[in-house]
Amino acid sequence: MTSRFFLVYLLSTTLISPTTGADILSPNQSLTDDGQTLISTGGTFQLGFFGSDKRYVGIWYSKVSVRTVVWVANRRQPITGTSGSLSIKTNGTLVITDENATVVWYSSSRALANPVAQLLDNGNFVVRESGSNSNDPNSFAWQSFDFPTDTLLPGMKLGWNLTSGLNRNLTAWTSDSDPAPSEYTMAVDVRGYPEIFLWSRSTRTWRTGPWNGLRFSGIPEMKTYDKLSFDFVVNRDEVFYSFYVHDAAFITRLIVNQSGITQRLVWIEQSKIWNAFWFAPKDQCDKVSQCGPNGVCDPNESPICGCLNGFRPKNPSNWALRDASDGCRRKTELDCRNGTDGFVMVSGVKLPDTSSSVANMSLSLEQCRTMCLTNCSCTAYAAANISVSGTGSGCIMWTTELTDLRVYTNGGQDLYLRLAAADLGSESNPSHQRRIVVIIVVLAVMITLLASTAFCIRRRKKRRSTGMSGNISFSERYINEGGEGKDIDLPLFDLGTIIDATNNFSVHSKLGEGGFGPVYKGNLGEEQEIAVKRLSKTSVQGLDEFKNEVMLIAKLQHRNLVRLLGCCIQDEERMLIYEYMPNRSLDAILFDKAKVGLLDWRTRYNIIVGIARGLLYLHQDSRFRIIHRDMKAGNILLDKDMCPKISDFGMARIFGGDETEANTRRVVGTYGYMSPEYAMDGIFSVKSDVFSFGVLVLEIVSGKRNRGVYHSAPQLNLLGYAWSLWKEGRTSELVDESMGDSFPMAEALRCIKVGLLCVQDRPEHRPTMASAVLMLGSDGALLPQPTQPGFVATKGPLESDSSASKQDSVSVNDISITMVEGR
Known part of the structure; x- marks a missing residue:
């Protein structure tokens, strides 16, 4: 039993x-x-x-x-x-x-x-x-x-569920036998007007372009096909791409392969093979921003890069060498105030990158034109939906430089480019412009060579007659190049000394490279370590930024500002010599999983407070009121004791005693740290730096970047994620898990609250740096309540307000588009 x-x-x-x-x-x-x-x-x-x-x-x-x-x-x-x-x-x-x-x-x-x-x-x-x-x-x-893994099947969704935060993306296998995720990912980017990108780690390698009602702007070969249809949906709850098969015998799938290529494969039973029906990227012009900002790529031309109408190469010498990465700049600046600007149509193009664009589906194309013309930051516009008869409907508007433009022999879309009145009558054909660019570049190179030869001859004669060496005083050179040359007491280093110190700028001495140029580690004698910033000839910054940094930082003294030891100006070389920071920049540790363990809570808190005190000195306690304009983790250097030092003053501006804000047409800085009023309208003030400081605080506490696609959160940026957690009473979830539990949570929550107060959308709501320093040492319960941050990437799960004024600014629009199209 x-x-x-x-x-x-x-x-x-x-x-x-x-x-x-x-x-x-x-x-x-x-x-x-x-x-x-x-x-x-x-x-x-x-x-x-x-x-x-x-x-x-x-x-x-x-x-x-x-x-x-x-x-x-x-x-x-x-x-x-x-x-x-x-x-x-x-x-x-x-x-x-x-x-x-x-x-x-x-x-x-x-x-x-x-x-x-x-x-x-x-x-x-x-x-x-x-x-x-x-x-x-x-x-x-x-x-x-x-x-999904590497394959999208019929009926699957590639994209976001904005309610749950689910992000469905494709990631290639590491090899044919190893399905582990590789560096190649295909995902929907919902910043601005949504489009699909291929990524190699954090680098975007190809994009589909925005959906235009018929197809993706960057896939002109999408045609009607009775066996296949496509769906692209954008609404408050979802943003996704899908495809459907209408013949059961037609077996097809979309994949990202181990080489970083996206392919549509079709099974051919007779041959027993998967046939590549379509693939991307295909040619040089499919590479993201091959021709730089305001450049246009044409694979049928040689060279493949040209400038848009009304633009010319930023660096003609580099363009002559087939390096167009610097892109193009305007021949004539826009004149918004007098209303003389106009538009020229550029036809047959892949629309520019829409990550920073704004879309409104309720506008007609004419209304879109009017809106763009009344917005001084608007650089171009296009129809969002060309399936509507005539010129199309809806409005996509760009307020930044136009990147990743290319032309097609067949297909493409019309882009309406904003130009100054002086450039409106010129030829808009890209091929014609390309020929003009080639002529200009050749002439520029010839003139440069002649001028250089004449300069060398004159200089040689002058040296023979005066016996002067190649090393002249800083003040004299500065005056000769248009600077004031006053009150600058800064040592001038000999070029030979710097060459010896850096082992002739050896690759082993190179610490990194930024917008100014490469940075090298050196040794003066046996004990003094230095960092040498060498102005690159292809630098996005130039002589003006060099002068600006020398003039500003030479007059500033604070323990939380990097110390400038001197400079070197000899022949064509321009270098700045700083004290060496053994722990490099904050971003090199904060966003590196292998190194972030060095940053316990006490170290992070001291870094936050040190940055705050450095900014307070710039804004209030120094001889001048200085707006940094490029506060970011990469510009915070750490000494041997992890004390933060604010660096890189090339973009900084001095304010007079009675100035509170200023306006510029040249917006500089780093996306993700710029305040809304500065990025959109060029208005900067001390509150612009406060916004950047708030982003830094949230990054330091969370260990996450504000930029990039977050696979676990629908907000897509750190500000939106922090704000969502704050509203739901789950702020503690923002704290970096790598710190464990051995830290005062109340202090971390106070820092998060201060960070949210600093990134509020309206400048007048943000505290001054003096208030921020006080808040960091105060009781968090006594602080004011923050309002919604600026630049929250999506609105659906974050904000239920449906007022018309706010809807107009939402990047992800309430539209659902379903088209029967083939690829």
Whole structure:
């Protein structure tokens, strides 16, 4: 009797295998790694274990003779050996275990009363209630379609669920046999007007261009195809791309391969191959921003880069050498105040990068033109939807330089480029401009060579007659180049000394490179270490910034400002010599997982306070009121004691005693740190630096950058994420997990609150740096409540306000576009 009872108990508690060929896995079953598989009802897909030395659970085509895996569960955690199993718990959690019953992968889903896992005939592996036959994705507690690997199948979504924060993107396999994620990712970027990008780590390599109602602007070959249709949806809840197949015999998939190429593959049964129906990038002009800002790329021309109408190369010498990365600049500045600007149509182009654009689907194209003309920052506009008869509808408007433009022989779209009145009558054909650019570049090079020759001859004669060496005083040279040359008591280093100190600018001495140029480590004598900033001939900064930094920093003395030891001006060389900072820049540690452990909470707090005191000195306590204009983690240097030093004053501006703000047409700085009023309208003040400081505080506390796509949050930038957590009372979740729990949470929360107060949208709501310093040492409960930050990337989950004024500024618009198109 006892033996019979034990046998019944054993059978009732042991997991059994699913029926061979079944499509459902129940809580009392397990799928083991001995050839067992699930097969979808129609026999299209199969789920089971695969791999050689390392084993994975995956889904592959059942009817395709060449095993083609389209989804992998444990791509980051393979099993060694062939004793793994897949099971579903009674609460609906899927679990993969190894031979030691150790969990190597599990799904996270909402709890169900009677869960089952089912492999659907579209390739989706889902967890649902037993007895439910609904195919509505919203009824699934979990689905593999929400976690793609390298493949997009018909009906899958590539993009964002803005409500839940789910970001579905494709990441290539590391190799044919290793499904681990590689550096190549394809994802929807919802900053500005949404488009899809290919990424190599943090570098964007190709983009689709925005959806224009018929196709993606950067894929002109998308045509009507009866077997295939596309869907691109943008609304308050979702932003995603999908495709659908209308012929069951037509087997196709979209992938990102190990080389960083996105491909549409079609199965050819007769040949037993996957045929590349379409792929990107295809040519030189598909590379993101191949021709720099305001440049236009044409693969059928030589050279491939030219300037837009009304623009000329920023660096003609580099363009002559086929290096167009500097891009182009305007021939004539815009004249917004007098209303004389106009537009010229550039036809057949891939629309510029829309990451910083603004879209409004309710406007007509004429209304779009009017809005652009009344906005002094607007540089171009285009129709958002060209499927509407005539010129199209909707409005995309750019307020920054235009990047990643290219022309097509067939296809493309019309772009309306804003020009000054003086440039409106010139030829707008890119090929014609390219010929003009070539002529200008050749002439510029010839003139430069002649001028250089004449200068050298005159200088040689002058040296012979006066016996003067090549090293002249700083004040004399500064006056000769248009500076004031007053009150600058700064040592002038000989070029030979700097060459010796840096081992002739050896690559081993190079610390890095910024907008000014390369930075080298050197030694003066045996003990004094220095950092040498060498102005590059191709630098985005130039002589004006060099003068500005020398004149400003030579007069500033504060423990939280980097110390300038001297400069070197000899021949064509211009260098600044600083005290050496052993711990380099803040960003090199803060955003490096291997080094961030050096930053415990006390160190982070001291860095925050040190930056605040340095800015307070610039704004209030120094001889001049100075606006830095480029506050960022990369410009905060750390000495041997981790004391922060504000550096890089090339973009700084001096304010008079009665000045509170100023306006500029040349917006400089770093995206992600600039305040809204500065980035959009060129208005800067002490509150611009306060905004940048607030971004820095949030970055230091969280260990996250404000820029970039965040796979776990719909807000896409740190400000939006912090604001969302603040409103939900979950602010503590923002604190960097790498610090553990051994720190005063109240102090961290106070810093977050101060950071949010500093990044508020309206300048007048932000505190001064004097107030910020006081707040950092005050009781957090006594601080005012922050309002919504500027530049929150999405609005859906962050803000429910639907006022017309706010809707107009939302980058992700409430539109849903479905078109039947082929690629």
